[in-house]
Amino acid sequence: MPELPEVETTVRGLKEAIVGRRVREVEVTWERTLANASPAELGAALAGVTIADVTRRGKHVVLHFADGAALAVHRRMTGNLLVRPPGAPTEPYTRLTLRFDDGSELRFVDIRKFGRASYHRDQAALAAFFAQVAGPEPLEDLTPQRLAALLARRRGRLKPLLLDQTFLAGIGNIYADEILWTAGLHPERRADSLAPAEIGRLADAIRDVLLAAIERRGTSLRDYRDSDGERGDNQRFLAVYGRAGAPCPRCGAPIEKRWLGQRGTHVCPRCQPIHAGPPPDHMGETRAGERCGPERL
DNA sequence: CCACGATCCTGCTAGC
DNA sequence: TGCTAGCAGGATCGTG
Incomplete structure (x- = not known):
């Protein structure tokens, strides 16, 4: 569910809400949520410790504690x-709760139980963890030159590569489809086949799509909520994701849905030709940000 | 290195 | 109305 823009929105809210609060106790209601510690170990490690900062790395929310430890x-x-005030009724599907000194709570609510929290005793351990699971941040200095170097000698297809968190950290199924549409690139293009102009369009699209979604506080299709429980707005601006059969906002051709790497994939057959080459003439008629209409709320 | 299938889970919905 | 198959913002592991 949450990709980089949703995680960024959540982190900004958590920074406001819980930095400076001190953990009184930890409650674990679904043990497998804890990836590398027992409930007792986590409780002992966090009791009495203050939240010093909240940051994002890829799709991870990172709680930093005053003793140097972190929970990803x-x-x-x-x-x-x-984040809920003292005495607020518990949400169903709550898997993990940090209760603070003032009685307020940070709750991890997760219907499908796929979510995971991992504890890291210090910055070195945290860095080692992210070295394993997260590649470069797409919003930090992703120049066309750097993207070209990343794409070089990659023989796989573009979309599965964008979904690979060690390639770039934070892009998921929605934004991969939106980015490739914005760049006018077919998701099945071989990654090392892009011309320099295409790499430039891809670098621009990655930045523009993610930044626009952050500005709209993320995409809420069904489950995503920010730290206040509020929905995002970006679902109203999606060009291709979830719009199979609807007209492409740029050229009007019906959006196609296909299956790629076990993920539903949405593509405009006219704007995203499979063969390498210059973009179709109509590319650029619509500027990023003014795309889409109200036909899908 | 790359593709694919299975797995972890629950809820919702389209279609019969 | 009621049931069921299939699908969902993800990642990992094993196989070929």
Whole structure:
């Protein structure tokens, strides 16, 4: 569910809400949520410790504690991190709760139980963890030159590569489809086949699509909520994702849905030709940000 | 290195 | 109305 823009939105909300709060106790209601510790170990490690900062790395929310330790939370498909005041009724599907000194709570609510939290005793351990699971941040200095180097000698197809978190950290199924449409690139293009102009379009699309979605506080199709429980707005601006059969906002051709790497994939057959080459003439008629209409709320 | 299938889970919905 | 198959913002592991 949550991809980079949703995680970024959540992190900004959590920073406001819980930095400076001190953990009184930890409650674990679904043990497998904890990836590398027992409930007792996590409780002992966090009791009495203050939240010093909240950051994002890829799709992970990272809670940093005053003692240098950190808790990395990956929400997978349906997980949400909600801040609730003292005495607020518990949400169903709550898997993990940090209760603070003032009685307020941070709750990890996750219908499908895929989400995971991992505890890291210090910065070195945290860095080692992310070295394993997360590649470069797509919003930090992703120049066309750098993207070209990343794509070189990659023989796989574009979309599965964008979904590979060690290639770039934070892009998921929605934004991969939106990015490739924005760049006018077919998801099955071989990654090392892009011309320099195409790499430039891809770098621009990655930045533009992700930044626009952050500005709209993320995409809420069904389950995603921010730390206040609010929905995002970006679902109203999707060009291809979830719009099979509907007209392409740029050229009007019906959006196709196909299956690629076990993921539903949405593509405009006219704007995203499978063969390498210059973009179709109509590319650029619509600028990023003004695409889409109200036909799908 | 790359593709594919199975697995972990629950809820919703389209179609019969 | 009621049931069921299939699908869902993800990642990992094993096989070929």
